[in-house]
Amino acid sequence: MHSLIRGITIFVSVGILVWLMSFGVEALRSTPKEPTSLSWSKESSVYYAKLNGIRVRYVKAGTGPDLVLLHTLRTQLDIYHKMIPDLAKRFTVYAPDYPGHGWSDIPNARYHPDDFYAWVEKFLEEIGVQNATLAGISIGGTIALELAARQNPHINRVVAINPYDYPTSYQAGLKGSSLFAKIMFTATDIPFVGEAFMRLRNPFVERKLFEGGVAVPSSLSDALYNEFSGVGNRPGHYQGFINLLRHEHHWPTARQQYAKISTPVLLVYGDQDWAPEAERKETTKRIPGVRSKRITGGGHFLSLDKPSRLTDLIIKFAAPS
Secondary structure (H helix, E strand, O other): OHHHHHHHHHHHHHHHHHHHHHHHHHHOOOOOOOOOOEOOEOOOEEEEEEEOOEEEEEEEEOOOOEEEEEOOOOOOHHHHOOOHHHHOOOOEEEEEOOOOOOOOOOOOOOOOHHHHHHHHHHHHHHHOOOOEEEEEEOHHHHHHHHHHHOOOOOEEEEEEEOOOOOOOEOOEOHHHOOHHHHHHHHHOOOOOHHHHHHHOOOHHHHHHHHHOOOOOHHHOOHHHHHHHHHHOOOOOHHHHHHHHHHOHHHHHHHHHHHHHOOOOEEEEEEOOOOOOHHHHHHHHHHOOOOEEEEEOOOOOOHHHHOHHHHHHHHHHHHOOO
């Protein structure tokens, strides 16, 4: 009995020590400096919009019909850096960082899907797009479909790329993207433990987490990974990300609204996306008149794996002939 109590005491003591140590590790991280321009484009200008007091970064490039690009969770507008220069030849391209992402403000929010719907709706209103194509990857695709189902007046068509709108498990979704993701994001569900895990993150594990989104690791350049990783050191960033992860199970409710969509929709999946085949079929059948395409050799981050193919599909679907 005494041995058991001693063992429990040691276990709890070590846990508390690690938990306290995690605060020190986080405090020692260098706060990144916000860039004033884009390293990958001299033609794309950086702007800021205010969404009910939240400062949001976005880029604008090109001329033509309005095209709004929405990124995935835990990334930022730069995930489209391989596509924006070519898309800007045919469209006026807008790409924002969600609140809590990239170089936008990090508000004290729930980061529930409803927050993201409201933020994007407000962004469309603030920048004044008209008859826009709303294209998004992962939660960006889900947001685009949800706003179309709400008959948002700024949208006239949608490109949903690997939408994150299905029930997830250890075999599907973010947790199923890699062994590291399974361990890391399972831990985030546990109060206090999740926060400590996130504060103790390291570059090796972070790199593996991001590589779980691409079919080929080299699709994620060192420069882009360093940008993503550096942003994660912004004060308050990890708390916002944990809140988002703890509301992950709410994203599938969007599919209940898809039957209300009346705008044209192009649904695109990478053949190596996280979504199981049955879930892809379920999403497809719920969207009236949907057109669907599958891209070979593409993972979840299709804008990194297959940027040219994805760019071509968007142009053919959304650009005037």
